[in-house]
Amino acid sequence: MGADHAERVAHRVSGARLVAVSDADAARAGDLAARFPGVRAVTDPLALVADDDVDAVVVASPGAAHEEQVLACLEAGKHVLCEKPLTMDGESSLRVVRAERAAGRPLVQLGFMRRFDPEYARLKAVLDSGRLGRMLLLHNTHRNKSVPDTFRSEMIVRDSLVHEVDVARFLFGEEITEVTVYSPAPTSAAAEGVVDPQVSVFRMQGGAVVTNEVFVTNQVGYEVRCEAVCERGSAMAGRPWADLYTTVAADDGEGLWGGGVPADFLGRFARAYDLELQAWADASRRGEVVGPTTWDGYAATVVCEAGMRSLTTGEPASVTLVDPGPAS
Ligand code: ISE
16 A cells, blocks of 8 residues: 555655655565655654655554554654554544644544545535435445455454445444444355454444445455435445446347456555545645544544454444544
8 A cells, every 4th residue: 555655646646746665674665665766765664754855644554553653743743644544442543633633733634545536425425415315324335355364354344344434424424323243154265263254234323324244355356335325315336337337249149238346446446545645735735634534533443443342242332432622
């Protein structure tokens, strides 16, 4: 993800210049930097944050490193785009929310890129227009072709379902109050002991219900869909034929329709990432933050914690958000 963002900042985001990259693996950082003339590889990420040439930082390190790196950006007064999850647990996410408030101005945008995807953005606009009436149900499908064996059941909640958590909060404009995660019999393609697929249910503050299928070893490709069911109609983002509807003649005389399935999220959400980074760069230059905030990151982390509890018990787990207190 970090390499993808580096490429984007270097070649596709206007008004931004890639200055330096950092990775725990120095050789990897060196290889990445070598792709961009004049870009430095820095071993210590905190040195990169402190560097006077650096105005703004994209944090795409593993989630466990986020708290320290985002706090360093806040300390240095630098704008930051932090990939999801904000941090690994609710307490540390709340520390980041509070540190940002103490810094006196918003500096952090969370990397929930689906909000920038043109289809999701249109879905949000249609729902907000009121044309379909009140939203009653939301059905999410989230499938990945494959994941490494190190991607355990909890990561399906924390790293994958976290997107549906944000989508539900974004589209409803309210908080999730309860999560239940069901564990169907796993696919034979899942790594030993991993619960995949997972089906989960969110209850929203206003009483609506959200269903989610997350299936990270589907063997086919990246399929992300979202259907909102409202009182006077429904709307769907991510229809498989949304991009290109093709028909072909078949040998037996019947016509066929078909299309491709993108291999992964880098392809499916390429446009969303472009728009996300451009919006971030533009807002940072104005000294503002647009899109998902640290509060969104905190709320998503707490919902995922509840999801991980439910994953182990099979019971509904309630979500309690703590008021971070006033901005200084
Ligand atoms: C990955 O980290 C992402 O953020 C992708 O959008 C998601 O589809 C995938 O399941 C995650 O592992």
